[in-house]
Amino acid sequence: MSKIRSSNSIASIQRKIKEGRGQGHFSEYKPWLTVHDVPSIGIVTRILGWKSGRLHHYLSEHFELAHHYQMEWSEQVIDIREQFPLLPLDKTLYIAQKLGIKHPTDPKNKLPIIMTTDMLLTVKQEESIKFIAHSIKPSKKLTKRVVEKLQIEKEFFKDQKIEWALITERQINYNLVRNVEWLHNAKNNDKLSNHHINSLEENLYCAIQQSEKPLAKVTREQDELFGLPSGYCIQIVKYLIANRYWIVDMTHLIQPTLQSMIILENRFPMGGILF
Known part of the structure; x- marks a missing residue:
């Protein structure tokens, strides 16, 4: 879930899809949101990925980047796709209605936004490949409204038969993170x-x-x-x-x-x- 500019019109969504946003794998993947799509306030990061060979875009404080370093070091994770869109929009609108939760909207034009998950990982397990979605939030930011949005994400991936997990500071090994950052x-x-x-x-x-x-x-x-x-x-x-x-x-x-x-x-x- 990410901070975005007011550019969530149907035309804007269609433009991003035409640009290939949220599509591809490894170096060909294009995140739905990049550092150019967020407000100037806050901390944004671009980092060249080991596994992907492309620039990754992280739009929050260093929390997402810390988890990126963990996933870079994992030998099971072979691709990291950040800011992965939950498409089509009708799907998340339906899930929100089913759960009785207000769907996220653009604060300026009040239109429903395309939700994103922080990371969609491609994981190799023996001879098979699976996908795992990670939403990354520090515990102190898990407000009632944030948890509601996470419920929509979780249900979306459940319907796709994709494992979903919430990552907080409890799942981050900061010694490993600092070491990978030093080596990167x-x-x-x-x-x-x-x-x-x-x-x-x-x-x-x-x-x-x-x-x-x-x-x-x-x-x-x-x-x-x-x-x-x-x-x-x-x-x-x-x-x-x-x-x-x-x-x-x-x-x-x-x-x-x-x-x-x-x-x-x-x-x-x-x-x-x-x-």
């Missing part, structure tokens, strides 16, 4: 040399495993040892963790300037990565 720009880091990743991985692994110094200090020493720009080796470390070559406990907050790092498993291939 490193997964596809084109500033790193393929040669350096392959040739330095073993040295970095041994240096980190054998030292009780903070991670940042160990990697800085490796930068100096190999004549590399300051900060280069820690970027390699982030790349290796982000791509799951090095396995660490992501539920434990990584504090590179304060703590050493424990690498639970090294999956880096013999002979290095083939690029």
